[in-house]
Amino acid sequence: MGLTKKIISPTDLRQWASSIAYSEILNLINSVNNKLISQPIQNNLVYSKAISLVCEVLDKLQQAVSDYPPEEQPQRFGNKSFRRWFTWLQENAISLCSIIFHDHGTTDFSDPPISYTEALEEVAGYLTESVGNSIRIDYGTGHELAFLAFLTCLFKIKILQTQKTDPDSSTANDLLAVGLIIMPKYLTLVRLLQTTYRMSPAGSHGVWCLDDFQFVPFIWGSSQLIGCQKYDPTVISDREVAEREKDNYLLFSCIAYIY
Template structure:
């Protein structure tokens, strides 16, 4: 089965938020989030073979940028050379994606069994969607969502594993997704953005969390729980630059400083508001709530999402996603669908709503 669009109107959002695909991706986000608590990025982390293959794949995509240098003539919206890099990705996605399957000749561990070629096709399809739109030459949270779908498929195929083998010297694959894969993915997409002057897709200007990313802020705030830094340091550029290689959130803020000029509180109003929140735990839970409202509930973002056999549009039942773990429907979803959130009250100001959501608990 090839990947297909199923979200064609805002009326499809309820089906989407109660779908297997949406819930399994959210389950991955929460699973990695819980693993990252108080875990800064460290040098020389030993990862599984599958994680290393994903990283090698991202390295190959990054190296290919050199083969498609930006056009020198003035261009108003993005550099059209990105389309040549993207065409190369489309033409080679199957071959590139298949390298991750290493010793997996079949995928008979899926239920129902899935042929190797079908699995590679779907995984590669999500990979292609993970780096931007070649027509508009833009990138945003919808493309980040596609990369999360790509990773979710690898867990469903048991290529990446939720459990670490007894006695293994490597870190858990869920932890490695946050500490190893996501930093490498960010390096790649940032290079694409700066090389080809990609536009933000669907940005809300100063009221958005960030022009390009969202999930690294969630995972980065989890990393900072229990650290020596409290949320006030978000506005301290010296601390941000000193710690950007250890924490995803600081890495994202450092990149914002590279791309934007002027006072931080003006060009990144929502992020500035986080500095007023007393604890990272509250920041983390508030950002998860905001992600559901600003990404998963927004038709302009999810209308481009593609569905297949691995991540289907079917309504969730008591399934076993991500290597056999039960789906957690207590993190903002119910069997009837997603409980809408009042995102305006969260964004303006973010700090008061984060505190309120933790005082009253999240609806489910």
């Protein structure tokens, strides 16, 4: 059962904004945001096996790009080889996501009540939607939202967890790793796709006056800088600072990518 587009009118949008799914995705954004306060990206961060498996899948998506090099073509934007890579993803999304489901066997998920097959298909669907549009060869915040839905599903079926059984465990909370491990890896993937296949920003003008493909890393990145004594808001447009700190803070990563 594939995903079906449901938001096609202003009425649909109002219904979406009052839905449980909307609240759950917003809760994920806020929960990760709270965990990221004053937390730079850490190379030595210890994280759960589930986080490692999500990273493994994102790595496989990135590695597959080399199998579909861009074509020589006159168009400035939208290299058609992206469609070949995207077709590969569509054909392999189920098997890729089954890697993430590895420790759960093929048992159904009881909370919420959903079969293993349904859960796998939905998670794979959101992952596929999170990398861009194969017809327009563009990428925007709607695709970023699909990735947030992908992560929200993993939390709902308890593959990713906000609290594990051992509260003292260094891997007791996957929320921090979503912000510091998963999001940087996802950004690396989609930026590779954007540059390799010359994808245009969905809507052509970026999002909400931000000259970028993304939105959420600006939110989470600003949370990382709360309490930071080293920088104040005046350095946001400083190219040298962005280049120096792009591997430590999501916001500076976004600014460096714009430059």
